[in-house]
Amino acid sequence: MIPAAFEYVAPASVEEALAALAEHGDDAKIIAGGQSLLPVLRMRLNAPEWVIDLGRIDSLRGVRDGGDHLAIGAMTTHHDVGQDPLVHEHALLVSKAITHLADAQVRHRGTFGGALAHADPAGDLGAPALALDATFVVQGPGGTREVAAADFFVDLFETAISDDEILVEVCLPKRAGWGASYEKFVRIAHQWPIVAVAATVRMEGDTIAEARIGLTNMGSTPVRARATEQMLAGQPATEEGVAAAAALAADGTTPPSDLNGDADYRRHLATVLTRRAVLAAAGRS
């Protein structure tokens, strides 16, 4: 478990990091916590010549109140995001998902932006970010640009971030008062989810006024369960009503088949977990 030799640079600012990236380009990998990159290096699945560490860029850490949204610095650790009262108040779904994310050691080393930029479809943050309509702020040589969550996840391990750009911030629209639940299905505790469902709902009395649902590991990117969301809107939060809507959750998904389950099993799980997640988010379980 010894990585191939590489050069290491730890810039103090985003600008310096971008310069390093421009200089080394294809020969470089960015490390943003290292919880996925380090195993790859140690198993020699990849051998970049340069590793650019964003860990010393203080401006990339912390949760900021941006008025109508929260801005989460890309290098904020999972632990810090999960413990943040603003996140708990305005983006409860993210707090819930983080309680299920890996283990305590990983949550203290891994970063919010790093995990999202890694774009593992089995990662726990993609589905919540998608469900919450997060905006991804990326910075490149020409300045910053914003990418909507729906456009951010392109494919397995592939995002809209260009080779000369760095993810600097993730903005979550404030949704105070929304109920939320992250239903993660695993065989053992420290496993990536076989399927997970991120659901957040706005209740008006006993009625689901609005529902937002993201699915983890049901395709090569996180996906929204749009048909379910539409059917739920304006419906009473009953077991039957939610079940009927959740039955549509896997429509249009292309889940993988692997050791932990074939695609048809995952589609089935998605419907069961969606029902449970929505009912839990609606305070009905």
Added chain:
Amino acid sequence: MTATQEPTAGAEIGRDRRRKEDQRLITGRTRWTDNITLPGMLHLAMVRSPFPHARITGIDTEAARSATNVVAVLTGADLGEGQGACINAWPVVTDQVTPAHLPMPTDRVAFAGETVAVVVARSAAEARDAAELVEVDYEELPAALDLKEAAENTVLAHPDLGTNVSAVWRFDSAEAGTGGDVEQAIAEARENGIVIEREYRQQRLIPAFMEPRSVVVDPTGEQITVWSATQVPHILRFAMAATTGVPESKIRVIAPDVGGGFGGKLQQTPEEMIAFAVARKLGKPVKFTETRSESLLTAHHGRDQWQRLTLAATKDGHVTGLKVDLLADLGAYVAIVGGGVPVLGAFMFNAIYKFPAYQFQTTNVLTNKTWTDAYRGAGRPEATFAIERLMDELATELGKDPLEVREMNWIKHEEFPFTTVAGLEYDSGNYEAATARAKEMFGYDELRAEQAERRARGDKVQLGLGVSTFTEMCGLAPSRVLGSLNYGAGGWEHAEVRMLATGKVEIVTGASAHGQGHETAFSQIAADRLGVPFEDIEVLHGDTQISHKGLDTYGSRSLVVGGEALVRALDKVIEKARPVAAHLLEASADDLEFSGGRFTVKGTDQGMAITEIATAVFAAHNLPDGMEPSLDSEATYDPVNFNYPHGTHLCAVEVDTETGQVKLRKYVCCDDIGVVINPLIVSGQVHGGLVQGIAQALWEEAVYDENGTLVTGSFVDYLLPTAADTISFEIDHTTSPATTNSLGTKGVGEAGTIASTPAVVNAVVDAVRHLGVSDITMPCTPERVWRAIADGSSGGATTEAAMPHFDETEGGVQ
């Protein structure tokens, strides 16, 4: 007859001493093999085959040789005969087909992960870097991968052998004179009784010990010193000497603190042999420590059997015969015990029951996969699983409670000692008492009531109760029995006691601990026997220079065989001290009593501590005429019988019928392991064993794809549970002392693993049996349980693909 009785409590035996070795083990302030750094030491990296079966047509080492700080790059041809061979110590039949096993093959690889070249460099990193530069040309050959297909010889794992069948080993009670004719019993049951026919899969498992294997070889000095993370330093020394021509007296093997083994370090490994050969060739100390990936890929695997079973019974549920037909996957080579693992199970399918007729046959098959060998329980978990699953099936057929059917068939406590249909004599046990206690702890009747209520209600979460009433043969082993089974060595154990001048005591044992707590337990035994403080005893082991004789640790043998050797050595010390005490106390030896560490003259207050006698013997100023000035003693003990712990394990699971998820609800067990030396160590053994057995039932499976690649090659995909996945176990004991050793102890190292797997699977099947399910293949994954509920199948095969979590693409972003 064996009554259930309390252990005879000494001051130390029975006391829950904290393990004296734990502070250094847990804090790491100790010597593991990989910590050892010698002057001028070189490091090895292995170049391994990516193919399961291929001819080696060329190895280009040029680029690697010229890499920074590389000292040598060696192939099998370069090492020649000096590399020795990996031995099979147990040819189970005289005509066993055994492929030659060179540590580094010269012309053909037989499994993915086999070493084809070794790089020697000044640092481990440089060796690893250079290993990437070795170019090997392979000509791929068809690979024998599937066990059933391999048994048909469709593709040969070793073409020159002409067959994949290494051995067919058979036991038949009618032929052996230990019971009746099984075919007749089955024929009668087909006419007028019950016949249960099943096929069960024992999936392939990986021992996954905590400390990866590591070896350091120092050829400088008169003896070649080998440090290895092994369970078997004595056996390793023998095998190294026997296959390399180096005299045994010129090899010293040290197993320093070793971080677990579970049978996985009961091996003479290719890596040890390669390190030995390289060190000798270069005249320099070398080290090789495997990565976790290498460990999972190339350290021997366990289990991997198909079991075809036929059970015959009368209409009221008395079993009349059992027929067992196994296919056992040996992998690419016959490992050191290898083909003997299924044979160790042969005597245990009849378990705790009085079956009148029994037949067992195993067909041991070579494939192009990682070799298999002992893994915690070795043969006995497989046997216990099969019979305990079958007894539940019989109970279902009869419409009876599974415990009731077991009781109808088991050996009653007053019938011990009992000779079984497999020819073993069980010395003691009390299945009634252990079962009664387990039922009471479990709340069996209440849980059955809850189960009925949930079924009636059609609850989405169903409750299942699983039973496993196990026994095992352990304490390996009487040498005569091993000899009759064609095993290459004996089963005795050795101990020495050294009485030091200052009154302290050193104990030497040939059993080589690798996490069990020998130092604590053996100190307790010696403290009681000699009457010296626990703290004054040091236990030495795992170094052939200190512990020159021994057969090491496996098969739950250390305490029941090694402990008995120790008792006998301690008794010799006392008997040597007696005439000295008599001399110094000016009394007749016959008038002396020894108790609490003191010799006293009967009827007087005169006495002398054995530690004072040790000091007097050291000075040797005033000893009886002609007495040798030493109390030190040794003993070698060969057991007269195996050792038969037993227990009743009860498991409750909740099955989510919507997802197939299985959740442990309650697990209780009452094991009878005879007299307990240290309850804390026993609890640890039972808890750990349970988790490993439960893991086979629910989580672990080594999976190969159609290319012969190990798909579960990391802990991302090989699902090793943690504390987060288990529940608190409730354990208790009944005590039927073993009658074949003076401490009354029975083995406990494997008990939990052997018993728990069928308890869990029985519980899972019980939870969903009313939905049309009669079996679920292990591991009982949620998907399998869900499919079984959906279509009544046993859940189907595992898809041979891993989820990618690590991006292998070049360059890019976070």
